[in-house]
Amino acid sequence: MGEVHVRVRLSNAADLEQAAQGLIDKQTVRSCEVEALVDTGVTRSVIPPEILHQLGVRIHRQTTGRLADGSQVPVGMSGPITFEILGRETCEDAYVVGNEVLIGQTVLETTDLLVDCKKQKVIPNPAHPDGPVFRI
DSSP: OOOEEEEEEEEEHHHHHHHHTTSSOGGGOOEEEEEEEEOTTOSSOEEOHHHHHHHTOOEEEEEEEEOTTSOEEEEEEESOEEEEETTEEEEEOOEEOSSSOEEOHHHHHHHTEEEETTTTEEEEOTTOTTSOOOOO
């Protein structure tokens, strides 16, 4: 199986909330679009420090992450970031490490997006083509 990449818009969630309240202009929301690697072996998403700074988001706590080789490393956990993929969005913290954006399981689950390994792309869940449906 090859790598799966997807275009993602990352935004400062606090800026989005202020814009929604009319406190700041929508044009001033700090955001960026990047090509991200979808990694179903990663629980939480990962962003590089440069993107964290570009978004104006702070590291709000330190935690421990486990790498693919099993080793544990200290990593920063960002404040809230909005991830928008294929018109679906979710807000969550991300690990701050490395030099590439990785989309993890929690973003895929909360946006109800699936990985089509055969076609090497991310697709909306066919059971919910109009958006996520969650049990409450």
